[in-house]
Amino acid sequence: MLTYAWLILLFPALGFLYSAFIGRKVNRESCGFVGSAAVGLSFAVGFGAFLEMLQLPPDARSVELNLWTWIAAGQFTVPFSLLVDPLSILMVLVVTGVGFLIHVYATGYMRGDQDYPRFFALMNLFVLAMLMLVLAGNFLLLVVGWGGVGFSSYALIAFWYQKPENAAAGTKAFVVNTIGDIGLLFAAILIFLNFGTLDYNGVFAQASQRLGVDSPMATAIALLLLLGAAAKSAQLPLHVWLPDAMAGPTPVSALIHAATMVTAGVYLIARAYPLYLLSPTAMMVVATVGAVTALFAATIGLVQPNIKRVLAYSTVSQLGYMFLAVGVGAFAAGMFHLVTHAFFKALLFMAAGGVIHALAGEEDLNRMGGLWRRLPTMYVGFLIGALALTGFPPLSGFFSKDEIIFAAFASERGSALLGTLALLSVALTGFYIFRAVFMAFHGESRVDHHVSEHLHKPGPDMAGPVAVLTLLAAFGGYIQFIGGPGAVEHFLAPVFDRYAQPVAMLPGAQSMQLPLMATSVLLGLVGIGIAFMMYVARPALPRQIGSVVPRLYQLLLNKYYVDELYAVLFLRPGRRLGEWLSGTLDGLFTDGIVQAATRAVEVGSVSLRRLQTGFVRDYALGILGGALALVVYLLMAGGAR
Numbered sequence: 001m002l003t004y005a006w007l008i009l010l011f012p013a014l015g016f017l018y019s020a021f022i023g024r025k026v027n028r029e030s031c032g033f034v035g036s037a038a039v040g041l042s043f044a045v046g047f048g049a050f051l052e053m054l055q056l057p058p059d060a061r062s063v064e065l066n067l068w069t070w071i072a073a074g075q076f077t078v079p080f081s082l083l084v085d086p087l088s089i090l091m092v093l094v095v096t097g098v099g100f101l102i103h104v105y106a107t108g109y110m111r112g113d114q115d116y117p118r119f120f121a122l123m124n125l126f127v128l129a130m131l132m133l134v135l136a137g138n139f140l141l142l143v144v145g146w147g148g149v150g151f152s153s154y155a156l157i158a159f160w161y162q163k164p165e166n167a168a169a170g171t172k173a174f175v176v177n178t179i180g181d182i183g184l185l186f187a188a189i190l191i192f193l194n195f196g197t198l199d200y201n202g203v204f205a206q207a208s209q210r211l212g213v214d215s216p217m218a219t220a221i222a223l224l225l226l227l228g229a230a231a232k233s234a235q236l237p238l239h240v241w242l243p244d245a246m247a248g249p250t251p252v253s254a255l256i257h258a259a260t261m262v263t264a265g266v267y268l269i270a271r272a273y274p275l276y277l278l279s280p281t282a283m284m285v286v287a288t289v290g291a292v293t294a295l296f297a298a299t300i301g302l303v304q305p306n307i308k309r310v311l312a313y314s315t316v317s318q319l320g321y322m323f324l325a326v327g328v329g330a331f332a333a334g335m336f337h338l339v340t341h342a343f344f345k346a347l348l349f350m351a352a353g354g355v356i357h358a359l360a361g362e363e364d365l366n367r368m369g370g371l372w373r374r375l376p377t378m379y380v381g382f383l384i385g386a387l388a389l390t391g392f393p394p395l396s397g398f399f400s401k402d403e404i405i406f407a408a409f410a411s412e413r414g415s416a417l418l419g420t421l422a423l424l425s426v427a428l429t430g431f432y433i434f435r436a437v438f439m440a441f442h443g444e445s446r447v448d449h450h451v452s453e454h455l456h457k458p459g460p461d462m463a464g465p466v467a468v469l470t471l472l473a474a475f476g477g478y479i480q481f482i483g484g485p486g487a488v489e490h491f492l493a494p495v496f497d498r499y500a501q502p503v504a505m506l507p508g509a510q511s512m513q514l515p516l517m518a519t520s521v522l523l524g525l526v527g528i529g530i531a532f533m534m535y536v537a538r539p540a541l542p543r544q545i546g547s548v549v550p551r552l553y554q555l556l557l558n559k560y561y562v563d564e565l566y567a568v569l570f571l572r573p574g575r576r577l578g579e580w581l582s583g584t585l586d587g588l589f590t591d592g593i594v595q596a597a598t599r600a601v602e603v604g605s606v607s608l609r610r611l612q613t614g615f616v617r618d619y620a621l622g623i624l625g626g627a628l629a630l631v632v633y634l635l636m637a638g639g640a641r
Contacts, residue, residue, distance in 0.1 A: 232261065325408075405520055
């Protein structure tokens with residue numbers, strides 16, 4: 001099955017073509033079935049490749065498929081090649097497995113939308129681009145998948161483009177991600193100039209010989225890759241697009257935030273680990289950005305009234321954990337958290353989507369409450385997802401999160417400061433996610449009376465995927481123990497041990513693991529307990545606290561005014577520059593050149609028109625004059641010789 005990995009790309013491509021060109025004419029509802037089946041078939045092929053890979057010895061678990069020569073220009077040759085190894089297969093299973101459940105969920109959520117076929121065409125295109133990104137065997141094909149994901153996310157976030165806020169959110173996501181795309185493109189250029197190839201294996205095999213440890217070139221390449229990764233994975237200071245992406249349909253939020261686009265940055269750093277190991281400076285920057293982002297986003301999530309925005313900032317925070325992991329050299333731990341996060345974050349978004357669907361589009365937590373009896377499936381799913389996100393044992397997030405915290409303290413590239421920031425984020429996580437649980441499902445109902453009487457309970461096509469993800473969020477962490485402890489690390493070891501030695505742990509580090517685990521769980525419970533006290537036991541307390549520290553509350557509610565700062569520094573000056581260029585400069589310079597050219601033609605044509613008299617004698621005289629001038633020229637030229 002490994003040699004047929006190209007089918008993983010083919011199925012969503014066919015699904016896109018069907019929904020875009022055929023499904024609308026044949027049967028609109030069929031687009032949902034075909035789109036879901038396409039992703040499901042890709043998962044089946046990926047799972048078959050995974051099983052075949054397990055039968056191979058570890059050093060043979062990397063297969064490069066050169067399908068055809070893509071670019072051949074002199075010495076610059078780039079094949080259309082796929083790299084099938086444990087890292088790419090792990091990503092394929094996450095993208096297609098969770099993506100399939102989200103597609104099935106979307107068949108119910110989007111039913112009745114007038115652009116139903118377009119939605120599934122874009123969803124399949126998005127999955128295709130993400131699969132191309134993770135299966136790419138070289139940096140140039142990675143760039144293509146990277147850009148494809150960026151465009152698809154723009155189109156999906158702005159899916160309801162008739163609403164100005166949706167169109168603006170899609171544009172914002174596209175612009176911010178383009179900044180990262182530029183960084184990735186420049187990194188690819190530097191890689192080619194230094195290695196003469198863009199092929200992963202060719203670059204990584206030469207990395208230690210071509211680049212010195214902490215050399216300026218190694219750091220420059222790693223930081224440019226980080227720029228691309230930070231934009232895709234919404235890390236500081238390029239995080240601003242992801243909360244606004246909530247304007248799109250909830251299945252889009254689940255797909256982007258859980259299993260696909262936002263994890264691309266983590267995957268990129270993990271894939272390029274030989275380059276990062278050559279730059280301790282860049283790894284320190286990655287870890288610092290991740291730890292600070294985790295805490296920063298968690299503080300904003302404390303007060304957000306919109307349930308999807310709470311989950312959006314949760315995603316930013318959890319991605320910070322993953323960046324912290326890969327930044328301290330715990331690449332397998334970062335990828336393990338990527339997997340478990342896909343389970344519980346997709347679950348949280350889809351359960352929240354079930355609530356929003358039932359309440360006719362209502363997303364404000366202040367207009368919910370008391371829904372646990374009326375939406376039991378969504379309540380159980382959201383509760384399990386919240387516990388897994390907090391790291392409550394023995395749910396999936398408990399295993400992966402604690403590995404990252406342990407690595408932050410115990411790795412040679414880690415520090416006590418990084419680990420402390422991660423622990424503080426745990427307490428904030430427990431608070432903000434259970435604030436959402438208690439406000440949405442517990443207490444007195446604040447739902448509009450008319451909406452409450454006509455509650456749209458989710459059907460099996462929405463409840464089924466939520467039930468499956470509930471099981472994955474609860475028990476998915478146990479994949480770490482299949483065949484013995486550390487199964488994920490052992491599976492990924494052929495990738496992360498191939499070109500460089502892994503980052504070592506500090507002496508005696510194992511003695512820290514249990515105390516850190518207990519501290520993490522305790523802090524999570526403290527956060528949950530405070531949320532219970534404020535939103536169940538004493539529901540008037542949040543308003544009282546807000547009145548005591550109104551400036552702090554407004555600071556968090558307005559997301560530290562980062563968007564306003566960017567508006568002052570970039571948006572307004574950019575708009576004024578554009579207006580000047582399109583007005584003053586374009587009017588005086590560009591239009592002036594065009595108008596001068598047309599005026600010259602006009603004047604010349606008027607002058608030449610006077611020669612058109614209509615009298616034969618004038619034309620004969622002109623011919624005679626021209627002939628005499630030609631004879632004189634020839635005589636003079638002959639005399640000169």
